[in-house]
Amino acid sequence: xxxxxxxxxxxxxxxxxxxxxxxxxxxxxxxxxxxxxxxxxxxxxxxxxxxxxxxxxxxxxxxxxxxxxxxxxxxxxxxxxxxxxxxxxxxxxxxxxxxxxxxxxxxxxxxxxxxxxxxxxxxxxxxxxxxxxxxxxxxxxxxxxxxxxxxxxxxxxxxxxxxxxxxxxxxxxxxxxxxxxxxxxxxxxxxxxxxxxxxxxxxxxxxxxxxxxxxxxxxxxxxxxxxxxxxxxxxxxxxxxxxxxxxxxxxxxxxxxxxxxxxxxxxxxxxxxxxxxxxxxxx
Numbered sequence: 001x002x003x004x005x006x007x008x009x010x011x012x013x014x015x016x017x018x019x020x021x022x023x024x025x026x027x028x029x030x031x032x033x034x035x036x037x038x039x040x041x042x043x044x045x046x047x048x049x050x051x052x053x054x055x056x057x058x059x060x061x062x063x064x065x066x067x068x069x070x071x072x073x074x075x076x077x078x079x080x081x082x083x084x085x086x087x088x089x090x091x092x093x094x095x096x097x098x099x100x101x102x103x104x105x106x107x108x109x110x111x112x113x114x115x116x117x118x119x120x121x122x123x124x125x126x127x128x129x130x131x132x133x134x135x136x137x138x139x140x141x142x143x144x145x146x147x148x149x150x151x152x153x154x155x156x157x158x159x160x161x162x163x164x165x166x167x168x169x170x171x172x173x174x175x176x177x178x179x180x181x182x183x184x185x186x187x188x189x190x191x192x193x194x195x196x197x198x199x200x201x202x203x204x205x206x207x208x209x210x211x212x213x214x215x216x217x218x219x220x221x222x223x224x225x226x227x228x229x230x231x232x233x234x235x236x237x238x239x240x241x242x243x244x245x246x247x248x249x250x251x252x253x254x255x256x257x258x259x260x261x262x263x264x265x266x267x268x269x270x271x272x273x274x275x276x277x278x279x280x281x282x283x
Contacts, residue, residue: 063161063222065215068123072133072152074116076145083112086143088250101136108132112140119155126154126215156211157216162244163226165233172202172232196220204227205240 064269079097084092089102099112108122108129118136133152139149169189173181180190180200188209189202198212198221208225212218236244 018038061160061161061163062224063160063219065218067121067156067158067159068126068154068215069119069121069156070123070126070129070152071117071153072132072137073150074118074140074149074150075135075148076116078112078114078116078140078145080112080114080253083140083143087139091150092104101139103132103135106132110136112136126157133169154170154214156213157215157218157220159210159212159215161208161210161222162247163208163229163233165230166206166236166240167202167204167229168232168234169202169204172229176228183242191225191237193224194265196224200225206236206242 003042053272074115080097083099083101084090087099087101091100093100097113097244099258100106101110101112106123107129108120110132111119113126118133120133120136120203121128125134130152133150135265137147169181173189174250177189178191180192181188186201187203191202192198196212198210198217200221201209201210203209203223208220208222209231210218
């Protein structure tokens with residue numbers, strides 16, 4: 001997922017048809033037609049170069065969604081021992097009174113309690129989280145439980161991004177009183193927002209971690225904090241640039257692997273929907 005904080009408002013150039021029609025009217029003038037052609041060609045070639053330079057100056061920030069946490073209820077009592085004996089990819093944690101169940105596609109983990117409450121973690125999008133939740137409910141239904149898919153909601157979303165500059169967090173925390181900076185306890189600045197509701201961790205390297213109730217709130221929080229930290233930007237050191245490039249390569253590889261998994265999930269969605277219980281049975 002990518003977002004451009006400052007969108008480019010430059011309009012595309014016209015195709016120049018009006019200029020071409022003017023050439024026929026100037027052909028009778030001695031020497032002027034060739035001069036006009038050279039001037040117009042020079043103008044049309046210069047303008048796109050200017051727009052390209054302006055576009056490269058616009059900061060583009062990639063927001064990576066690392067984790068989407070959701071919860072739902074199946075509205076029935078669950079026998080954890082029976083799930084542990086007959087279920088697949090499960091682990092019974094008797095000391096915690098819960099069972100953990102894992103899926104490969106999408107790669108998620110569910111915490112299941114005997115009361116019927118289930119928490120699902122590990123998804124990288126809200127769509128993948130809901131697909132995983134319904135598949136966990138389907139697995140329980142196949143074990144013989146009277147499952148009703150109910151009270152589904154996204155609880156928490158964790159996103160990270162890297163600003164195109166380093167940040168003077170000491171000066172930032174002094175200017176903004178709502179920022180909490182305790183270098184003895186944590187290397188980053190904690191900044192809490194009420195609208196949108198989000199908690200940000202801002203680091204001197206330019207890395208920002210956002211915790212919010214939804215993906216849209218994560219993006220809104222990044223767009224809110226960008227002009228605030230932009231005032232306290234500083235140049236990165238050579239070591240920080242190398243570390244950032246290595247991090248981007250790692251994220252690109254992870255995104256490519258995630259896209260491959262999402263393609264597999266999309267292919268299986270039709271089969272899952274056909275197999276899933278109708279809406280009236282999940283109410």
